[in-house]
Amino acid sequence: MHKRRNRIAAVLAASVSTALALTACGGGGGGGGQTADGKTEVIFWQQQFEDYQQAWFKEHVDAFNKSQDEVVVKHQVVPADTWEQKMQTAQAAGKQPDVMTSNYGDIVPGSREGRFLPLDEFLPEEAFTDIKDNVAGFVTVDGEHMAYPMLVEPSTVLYYRTDLVEAAGLDPDSPPTDWDGLIEWAEKLTDGDVKGFTIASTAPDLAWSSWGLQQNACGSFPVNDDWSEATATDPCYAELANFYKTLFEEGLIPQQPKVGYADGAPYGDGEVAMMAGGSWVVGQLKNDYPDMVEKTQVAPFPSIDGDQTKTTATLGGWTLTLDAKSKNPEAAASFIEYLLAGDPEIMADFFKTSGFSKYTVRTSVDEALASDPEASDDPFMAVISEKVVPYGEAEPAYPWDISLAMGTAIESAMKGVTDVDSALQTANDQINDVIKKQKLEGKAPSN
Structure with missing residues (x-):
């Protein structure tokens, strides 16, 4: 995990009950299986963030599952201080998740190591043209989109x-x-x-x-x-x-x-x-x-x-990535598209839920927020989103x-x-x- 993200670990990863629950559940991930009712199973690991984010992810994973006839996403929250160990163990056993949260700093090394699968063949072109110009490079390696961005947080x-x-x-x-x-x-x-x-x-x-x-x-x-x-x-x-x-x-x-x-x-x-x-x-x-x-x-x-x-300010933040060894990449990518690249109201809901402390990476989501009175009335959002984010650079x-x-x-x-x-x-x-x-x-x- 990137050094800056340790602030999340320090504040949030001490949830003993969550850690015990994950241990009890066992199951290291690894998609490709079928559920009892014949649906394709996609394993999604989400690093533990603020409490409201856990609730938001759960709400929209549930909504995705209800909208699907052939795919079901199994959502697992992993405390930040155990993330790397659990991921390494899962990868060694061939049970890594199909989809995972990845920060921008991990995209280049992860791509160089062959851990991620490019999303270009799975998502429509408009999903990528919707990404803001100064953010698109954060998830692009050698001309391929190795992740789909979720948010940015200006550092300064x-x-x-x-x-x-x-x-x-x-x-x-x-x-x-x-x-x-x-x-x-x-x-x-x-x-x-x-x-x-x-x-x-x-x-x-x-x-x-x-x-x-x-x-x-x-x-x-x-x-x-x-x-x-x-x-x-x-x-x-x-x-x-x-x-x-x-x-x-x-x-x-x-x-x-x-x-x-x-x-x-x-x-x-x-x-x-x-x-x-x-x-x-x-x-x-x-x-x-x-x-x-x-x-x-x-x-x-x-x-x-x-x-x-x-x-x-540099722009830190999070993405969803598709594991290179996923057995069902199309199904996994359909979840990434639904959550981050689909209906802009889904991500607009996230930014409202965050109290407008995080900022959108998509033009269409900006447009959705512009018509929302709560967003327009926020005392901080306009300044940061219009005067800071557009000039932010990627972290090295x-x-x-x-x-x-x-x-x-x-x-x-x-x-x-x-x-x-x-x-x-x-x-x-x-x-x-x-x-x-x-x-x-x-x-x-x-x-």
Whole structure:
């Protein structure tokens, strides 16, 4: 599981009762069987997410089954912290599921390893043309669609307290658009125990949460196009490191944060006036801090030069994939088409159920939501879906070790452990070492 997705595991995978129920059920998957009434059985494994998602999947699996005369989907929820072990065990025994949830970061390596079956021959062409242009590449490997996308979650959105902004003499309807403006706001909003801003400040969080800002500063990640050489010493990365360094050295962000970047609690608890956070924080605020919602506005995260059409957020998210060894790929693909690529009202229902904390990947679903009063009235959806998502980039497909090298460099520089140039040189050397040891040259994905 991708490192960022561990936030889901940490919060949700501790459901002991679910784990025991799965153990009791046995059954490792493996489609191809027939039910007692002669229907073709498709096994679907879903990684455990928020409770509302389990209920949503169950509702629509049941609806699919009721609509079918010849196919039945058997739905199994697997806790995130046991997912990889259970999958490896099932694959070794030839009992892997026909359909499974897969995050974007797994699509390229899974395809290279031959784990997924392309969907192109099973789904109609319009299913793929409906996918937004900046998302289509996330699931395309060597010209084939290896997964069907379900949602995106922007990694970086600016949240701010309108009451504190007004008290500081700032205009909440004119949030900062560049890094200098953000620093100015953070200075004016820092007051006593309340810091002006919060953003990631530890290497593991910086490793992934800074992806969008790496793109913003440099237009690329810190490796060249064919993954043959590191580029972490390019001057633009020094500008990024100095941005974080200014925030930390001037005391504009918490010096010892109590929680990681993925958790919006410091903002919800009133410890900070502004926050860089993923779109999932919308759901956290609505569920855990409802009083904070009415005094919160969101905006695209400021750009290095004020250009709000430049990427500031990567788009993480989930897909459904078809196992390469499925014995009934057509039946399995028919379920993927029904759930994710069919009637746009099905996925529109998902986004409403999520409290509009996750965002659509299909044009037709956008259109369905546009005519929904609840979606139109949501205080956050329009900004994130119209001003953040369209400019988001895919998360990098290279090994996590490269991201961690950059995260470590940024933390070292921002906290003064070493100077910026030395920190980036160390990262550059480490990335080149990863490239050499893992033989990455020439393995960059092409869409």
